[in-house]
Amino acid sequence: MKKVNVVGAGLAGVEACYFLLKKGYEVHLYEKRPTKMTPAHHTGYFGELVCSNSLKSKALDNACGLLKEEMSLMDSLIMKAAQKTSVPSGNALSVDRDEFAKYITKEIKSFPNLVIHEEDVSDFLDGVTILATGPLTSDELIDKLSKVIGEESLFFFDASAPIVKKETIDMNIAYRKSRYDQGDDSYINCPFSKEEYDLFYHELINAELANIHEFDKHYFEGCMPIEVLAKRGYDTMRYGPLKPKGLQMMDRPKAYAVVQLRQDNLANDLYNIVGFQTNLTYKEQKRVFRLIPGLKNAEFVRYGLMHRNTFICSPKALNDDLSLKNNPDVFVAGQLSGVEGYVESAAMGILAAIFASNKLENKKQQLPPITTIIGSLRNYIVHADPKGFSPMNANFGILHGANKHNREECIQKSLTDIKLYWSKINE
């Protein structure tokens, strides 16, 4: 029986195990809990949800909903567990978190070809390994990883600014310009009058914050949440990320403050709001950030967030098959691989397992189509701009060929293509 290691029994790790166990491999699963807990886990169960009990929308016209459907078609364990343990929550798929994790643990443990090691892994293991240790990976392993991929390819804090779709920015109000006309006109600028700034400032400093853990409250000065910066004083943002200097236009009234948006993907259809990492709830981000002139109808493909999160700079460190460029026996899955969210992390667990299995069988790698959400997530993390890279969640902005007019067509195509891919994988 061929042997494979999986480190971490979180959402990505259990999906990887499930695929490999069904294929008949001898799977060595390393998990440090319950002997050693992370700051966010509370139990020894596999697949524990660390925060919300929601796996987000069930609707197929929601990218995370579509991703879940693709995963169901790939026989995902997380999806089975969620169906079995769901609780009523309207259009969302929410679960009883204990029952969910218990179901997963029981299923995984039922395989006779599983060997469990209750161990805090601090070094790379021999042989083909899937690394799925998540955003709170133990420090010793982080040290080892940083030696292998280079310190500059490993991030410890996730401070991502919201990302909006370019086509939803009102370019009658916003304009293109780089500060002091240096370089090209790659930034989109949203100018405030004093009255607009006053309203925005007031709403921002009074907006509702998301619950954050104690260990998430230690900010780096260089990536301070925008509301924390604003609370330091009325003008602080105007001397920081909203500085209007060098961004004035001759044919327009003088701007009191300017928010800049920077291109976020190679397709040039997504823009992030520069300096707007935040702890505001998603609902408040939508309400308050839409007060920025030009963003009244902005569609958010990812909201800003801040929490301790270890993830690698995947475009630099990973091959197309999620293996490390500097050690192709190690496949990275889950949040560590540069995706964001429970479902997305689990999805990368399935892919890492497929790729690890292909490697063990000396088979040519088969990448999932980029017309699927799972395929576009993989494609995004390995091919995004490494500069300022931050984790990505499922959204239609990264789906190949998608625009706001062809949603239904894209959904059907993704489902057809994932079925085809899955049948090829199991040939």
Ligand SMILES: Cc1cc2nc3c(=O)[nH]c(=O)nc-3n(C[C@H](O)[C@H](O)[C@H](O)COP(=O)(O)OP(=O)(O)OC[C@H]3O[C@@H](n4cnc5c(N)ncnc54)[C@H](O)[C@@H]3O)c2cc1C
């Ligand atoms: C505080 C916090 C809250 C979050 N809230 C949400 C949310 O509400 N919704 C959402 O969609 N996403 C949320 N996320 C993001 C992300 O989706 C989850 O963290 C998700 O659990 C990631 O899945 P994973 O499999 O990559 O990692 P995890 O589920 O964290 O699994 C990693 C596993 O590896 C184990 N491990 C770590 N290091 C070692 C080691 N050296 N040796 C052995 N075992 C090890 C851990 O004990 C853990 O069981 C949150 C993240 C954090 C940090």
